[in-house]
Amino acid sequence: MTHAISNALDVAGLENVYDALATAIDRAGEGKSELFLVKLALLNAHALGDPQQMRAHIDAALQDL
Secondary structure, three states: OOOOOOOOOHHHHHHHHHHHHHHHHHOOOOOOOHHHHHHHHHHHHHHHOOOHHHHHHHHHHHOOO
């Protein structure tokens, strides 16, 4: 079951997050970027507070890699 997202980002907000994420991945460096992304995902999962929704996000992110 998915939940409606009442505070979803608009395109400008998504672009802002994308830019911040790209910069952070560069700052983490090649050897640490995967660790950074796992830590970020866990922090976001904690903030989301819904393991099933997080699993749905994981599945969505795996599409078309």
